[in-house]
Amino acid sequence: MISAGIDSGAKNVKAVIMKNGKVIAKAMVPAGLDAKVSAGEAYDEALKTAGLARKDVQKVLITGAGKKDCDFAQGEITEVGARAKGIIYAMPNARTVIEVGAEEGSAVRVNEKGDVVDFAINEKCAAGAGSFVEAMARALETQVEKMTDLYDRSTEEIVMNAQCAVFAESELVSLVHSQTAKPDIARAVLTAIADRIVSMMRRVGIEKDVAAIGGVALNGGFIKAVEEELNIKIAVPADPQYISAIGVAIAAAAE
Numbered sequence: 568m569i570s571a572g573i574d575s576g577a578k579n580v581k582a583v584i585m586k587n588g589k590v591i592a593k594a595m596v597p598a599g600l601d602a603k604v605s606a607g608e609a610y611d612e613a614l615k616t617a618g619l620a621r622k623d624v625q626k627v628l629i630t631g632a633g634k635k636d637c638d639f640a641q642g643e644i645t646e647v648g649a650r651a652k653g654i655i656y657a658m659p660n661a662r663t664v665i666e667v668g669a670e671e672g673s674a675v676r677v678n679e680k681g682d683v684v685d686f687a688i689n690e691k692c693a694a695g696a697g698s699f700v701e702a703m704a705r706a707l708e709t710q711v712e713k714m715t716d717l718y719d720r721s722t723e724e725i726v727m728n729a730q731c732a733v734f735a736e737s738e739l740v741s742l743v744h745s746q747t748a749k750p751d752i753a754r755a756v757l758t759a760i761a762d763r764i765v766s767m768m769r770r771v772g773i774e775k776d777v778a779a780i781g782g783v784a785l786n787g788g789f790i791k792a793v794e795e796e797l798n799i800k801i802a803v804p805a806d807p808q809y810i811s812a813i814g815v816a817i818a819a820a821a822e
Contacts, residue, residue, distance in 0.1 A: 569619065570626045572815025573640060574649065575606050575633030578669035578697070579782070582609035583812040584617045584624070585820060592617035593809050602633025610639070626819040630811060632670065644818045646811065647675055647686045653814030654778050655681035657804040662774040665764050665793070665801075666811070667783035669697045672760070674767035676774055681817075687767035697783045699735070703756040706739050707749055711786065717753035718788030725755040735759065753788065761792035768797070778802045780810040 574581040577598060584592040594612035599605045606629065614620060621639070629640035630649040654664040655677060664675050676684040704711045725747060727738055735756075742752050760783070768777075777799060783789050784807035794801050804810060 570819035573629040574812035575631035580609040581812040582613040585816040602636040628819040649811040649814035651677040652681040653810035661778040666781040685771040715787035720750040721754035780807040
């Protein structure tokens with residue numbers, strides 16, 4: 568069977584094609600202003616990579632912020648359900664998964680079948696999401712990709728007290744004006760996000776193995792901040808930003 572999963576996120580849209588339980592193609596495009604158009608572009612790009620046409624796919628499901636705007640998907644699943652199914656496919660031993668996307672962060676506890684046992688989501692403030700990292704990187708006049716290197720060069724622990732992204736940016740500017748070292752500020756930013764994610768993890772219960780998915784999982788400084796706070800190892804699967812789309816494709820194949 569050939570199935571497809573679309574993860575229509577706030578920043579990027581990911582598409583995955585699976586055949587008989589194996590990923591055969593994937594694609595990612597910017598979300599843009601029209602979620603429907605972006606979903607179609609990602610889907611068609613993945614199909615092209617697989618050498619398939621839309622008529623060759625038996626089932627297409629979607630998840631994510633733009634899931635209501637897609638006219639070619641035959642159904643949808645929750646973001647939490649997609650994360651659970653996707654992580655068990657990529658890392659069968661994972662039982663707790665954290666995800667930090669552009670607009671929200673979450674912690675999900677799963678069982679060996681990929682069913683959700685418990686979950687917590689932060690949707691109220693961008694301070695626990697990827698957009699916060701990007702805003703803080705701009706304020707530091709650096710790139711997100713360089714935040715890990717800055718984190719590693721930090722020599723002093725600085726605490727950011729602001730619970731809101733807007734106030735946090737003001738606090739960051741104050742730190743810059745007080746001549747606080749840039750590596751120490753970068754560490755404070757990533758630690759602030761880690762604190763919010765760890766809080767959600769503790770709410771759902773931390774069960775090993777622990778895995779991180781989503782775009783921010785590629786940020787080594789964030790992963791280190793979570794590991795240091797919990798004193799545990801966090802595993803990151805290959806292409807962590809595609810895990811939810813894989814979970815959707817798995818759900819599509821099961822219907």
